[in-house]
Amino acid sequence: MKKLILLLFLFIVRVGFSQESIRPVHGITLGYFNDRFGSLGMRAGYDYTFYEKTRPGIDPINVYHAFLLKVNLSFFKHPRADLSFVLNVSCGYRYTTKYGLMVEPLHFGFGGMHSFLDGKTYEVDNNGNVISGIRGYSTFVLPYVQVLGLGYDFRQKTNIPLSFMASIDAYSQRNINTKSWLRLATPISLTYYLK
Numbered sequence: 001m002k003k004l005i006l007l008l009f010l011f012i013v014r015v016g017f018s019q020e021s022i023r024p025v026h027g028i029t030l031g032y033f034n035d036r037f038g039s040l041g042m043r044a045g046y047d048y049t050f051y052e053k054t055r056p057g058i059d060p061i062n063v064y065h066a067f068l069l070k071v072n073l074s075f076f077k078h079p080r081a082d083l084s085f086v087l088n089v090s091c092g093y094r095y096t097t098k099y100g101l102m103v104e105p106l107h108f109g110f111g112g113m114h115s116f117l118d119g120k121t122y123e124v125d126n127n128g129n130v131i132s133g134i135r136g137y138s139t140f141v142l143p144y145v146q147v148l149g150l151g152y153d154f155r156q157k158t159n160i161p162l163s164f165m166a167s168i169d170a171y172s173q174r175n176i177n178t179k180s181w182l183r184l185a186t187p188i189s190l191t192y193y194l195k
Contacts, residue, residue, distance in 0.1 A: 025049040027163070031189025033074040035084070041076030043187050055098065062156060066094045070107065070146075074187070077118075082136075084115040088144040088171070100156035102163065104149030111141040113173055144171040161193040 029045035053065040074086045090109025096102050116136040125131055151165035169185040 025052070025193075027191040027193045029070075029072070029189045029191045031165075031187055033076055033185060033187045035076045035078070035183055035185050039076040039078045041074060043072055043074040043189055045070060045072035045189070047191055062098055063153075064096050064098070066096065068092065068094060070109070072187075074185070076185075080118055082115040082117050084113055086113045086141060086171075087111050088141060090144055090146060092146060094149075096153050096156060098156065100153045102149070102151040102153050102165065104146060104151075104165070104167065107146035107149070109144040109146075111144050111171075112138065113141050114138045139173050141171050141173060145169065155193065161195070163191045163193070165189055165191065 025048060027047040027049075029043065029047055031043050033041040033043040035041070047068055047070050049066050049068045051065075051067040052063045055062045055064055068091070070090050070092075072086075072088055072090075074088075075084065076086075077083045088109050088111030090107040092104060092107025094102055094104045114136060115138075120132045121135040122130055122132050147168045147170055149165050149167035151163055153163040154160040155163070166186070166188045169187060171183050171185070173181045173183055
């Protein structure tokens with residue numbers, strides 16, 4: 001697994017630095033994030049487009065195929081349950097129409113999740129004393145899959161360096177009480193592209 005991740009990273013760096021693009025390929029993302037439609041949260045991230053294919057003969061440049069890498073840090077709060085942070089990395093494909101509509105059919109990735117229980121918990125130490133505190137737990141998130149993303153790229157028709165994206169994300173939270181949970185999220189975000 002480590003070798004596969006290393007090879008993927010080296011491929012991204014090689015392709016990313018070998019291409020020449022007029023458009024900015026780095027973006028900062030900020031938006032809304034939830035978990036299982038019952039929590040509120042936020043997401044901040046970084047998008048890097050490492051390969052683009054443009055439509056020939058169109059000025060300004062018009063991209064229709066792209067492969068990109070996304071790194072996101074999200075948090076959400078379940079009322080009276082927990083506050084959770086999710087860090088994930090994913091890689092996938094994007095198709096953009098000449099009018100700016102974006103479709104991201106599938107992104108695969110992995111990550112980690114840390115949750116803090118809402119409220120105090122109690123436990124007995126080795127001396128028989130009852131102690132309290134805020135407890136949490138960490139889990140591995142594999143796979144992290146953006147099942148479908150739909151959005152709009154303002155760069156296709158204007159000089160505005162923004163895109164909008166709403167997606168359905170599914171991920172498996174490992175080893176919670178010896179079980180794995182399937183979780184769903186519906187992030188909505190804006191990406192600002194850096195020159």
